[in-house]
Amino acid sequence: MxxxxxxxxxxxxxxxxxxxxxxxxxxxxxxxAAAEPPSARTAAVRADVPAGVTAGVAVFDRRTGTFTEQLNTAAQFRSASVVKLLIALDVLWNRSPDALSAADRARIDTMLRGSDDAAASTFWSNNGSGAIVDRMVARLGLTDTARPPSTHPGYWGYTALSARDTVKIYRHLLDSAPAATRDYLLGGLRQSTRCATDGYDQHFGIAGSFNQPWAVKQGWSGFSSGGCTAPTTKAAEAAGSGEAGESLGTAGAVDLSRPALHTTGVVGAGDRSIVAVFTLHPGGTSYGKAYTDIGRLTRSLNVPGASRPAGxxxxxxxxxxxxxxxxxxxxxxxxxxxxxxxxxxxxxxxxxxxxxxxxxxxxxxxxxxxxxxxxxxxxxxxxxxxxxxxxx
Structure with a gap:
């Protein structure tokens, strides 16, 4: 036995x-790995970054107007699907959601809820590719965001983005965007499906660490299997979209090689906290391991207004x-x-x-x-x- x-x-x-x-x-x-009850973490533990993980973290409390967590907030990461926030805001910059065509509305819905790559690629191609990023940088006053490298202009997921710029994006959406735009886009993020359209489980980080209400936009790049359904390879499914898992080294300060997993969104009643967690993992890290690591990191954070599940x-x-x-x-x-x-x-x-x-x-x-x-x-x-x- x-x-x-x-x-x-x-x-x-x-x-x-x-x-x-x-x-x-x-x-x-x-x-x-030992079982970890929620009570095992003391209030003094913050931004507990797992070994081997590179992280950029920002948590902003909208009630007090202060950051409760800041770690490498200006560090640039390849955005993966988090850039879909900028793509959607650009589409709606000068028009109401009601003015969208049925096809564009359907694309935004699936892009935000299921992180659909084909929808993002359509908007990227039709609306100027890197010019989308340039416009949003100017409009929102972003300081660490930049279009993909000139060698891969079609790879929207290689847009450079930081934790602090991501907080700015959500603050604009919550506090400055027209109410119709705010409600429409946040409504899509609140309906994030567990299984993305590419078969990846996207309820890691914020979605796995806190009870609702939350609204999330996640990002992943460099993995070949993500649970949920029959595995698909990002490189095969989204070639040219920016979500490919190929090893490209670096573009300036942006690492395009290591597997990336990001969780961003708003948490708590009244969307009290904005959370942005960007992570890079050692080459060859499995999706399950990265999913676990970003979950542990997110659970260690001081997120005002968040309700944590028992278990x-x-x-x-x-x-x-x-x-x-x-x-x-x-x-x-x-x-x-x-x-x-x-x-x-x-x-x-x-x-x-x-x-x-x-x-x-x-x-x-x-x-x-x-x-x-x-x-x-x-x-x-x-x-x-x-x-x-x-x-x-």
């Missing part, structure tokens, strides 16, 4: 049954792990987890017995952020019933 310590190590690494059997006879020490954060192992509506494999699938991602477990209950040799168990974890259940055998803990997690 496999020992609990080896079993935990196998789960944490997503190892095969054959390798698990080998580990039964050749003990190996493998570190496992225990626990690592997972395996790929293609489904979250289901009930504690049974016969129930419908809500989504598929990014491989190896950390999840918030609210409670657990007994359900259908599930076998994934060498494991078997009938305990299921309820994931409040996903609104469904996953079998406990894919949690990176040695027991089938997780200690300290209440029964549903």
């Amino acid at each position: 496999i020992s609990s310590s080896v079993r935990s190590a196998v789960r944490a690494g997503g190892l095969t049954a054959a390798l698990a059997a080998l580990l039964c006879t050749t003990a190996t020490t493998v570190s496992v 225990t954060w626990i690592g997972t192992w395996g790929s293609g792990v489904r979250v289901r509506t009930q504690a049974t494999t016969a129930s419908g699938a809500v989504t598929t987890l990014p491989a190896g991602v950390e999840v918030l477990v609210g409670c657990q209950k007994r359900g259908q017995q599930v076998s994934q040799p060498p494991y078997a168990g009938d305990w299921w974890a309820h994931l409040p952020q996903y609104g469904g259940y996953m079998t406990n055998i894919y949690l990176s803990v040695p027991e089938n019933q997780v200690p300290g997690v209440p029964v549903c």
Whole structure:
């Protein structure tokens, strides 16, 4: 019988049954991510940047007019899909949402809710490409934002952007834009879908760390698989759009090579806080690992007005792990987890017995952020019933 310590190590690494059997006879020490209750972080801990991650962070409290977090706020990152905020604002600069054609309205809706790349590419091509960025820099007084490098003018996701400029963008949208524009664009961001149109789970960072109300625009670049649906490769799907994962080195101060994952938006009643977290990860980092790291960083921040969900954060192992509506494999699938991602477990209950040799168990974890259940055998803990997690 496999020992609990080896079993935990196998789960944490997503190892095969054959390798698990080998580990039964050749003990190996493998570190496992510990479960992290929300209370584990003290109020004094701020901007807890995971090892190997480069981050730019800004949190602005609109009630007091002050920043509660500032870390590398002027550092330029390739924007990935966060630039879609500027693309949408440019479309609506001198016209009301009611004046949009049905086709353009549909494009903005899917671009903001599902982070659709094709819609962004259409606007980019039709409205002057890099000139869009130039116009918005002048209009909003942005200081760290710049169009993509001349070598890749069609790659809108290579637009340079900083955390402090992102706060300026949201402050304009909230405080200066016409009410119709504000309500329309924020309405789209409030309806961010868990699965983006390219099959990536985009509810990391802000969306995974805080209860609603929030409105988010996320960005990712340099990953090949993001959970939710059958994996697609950004480079293949969005060639020329700026979301490709190819290694290009740097363009001035902007790193175009390392995997990027960004979470931006507004949080709390009355959209009290503006949050901008930009991150770069070591080459080869999986989407699940980056998703987990940006989640831990975001949860460490002082975000006035934010409501944090109750539960225990626990690592997972395996790929293609489904979250289901009930504690049974016969129930419908809500989504598929990014491989190896950390999840918030609210409670657990007994359900259908599930076998994934060498494991078997009938305990299921309820994931409040996903609104469904996953079998406990894919949690990176040695027991089938997780200690300290209440029964549903």
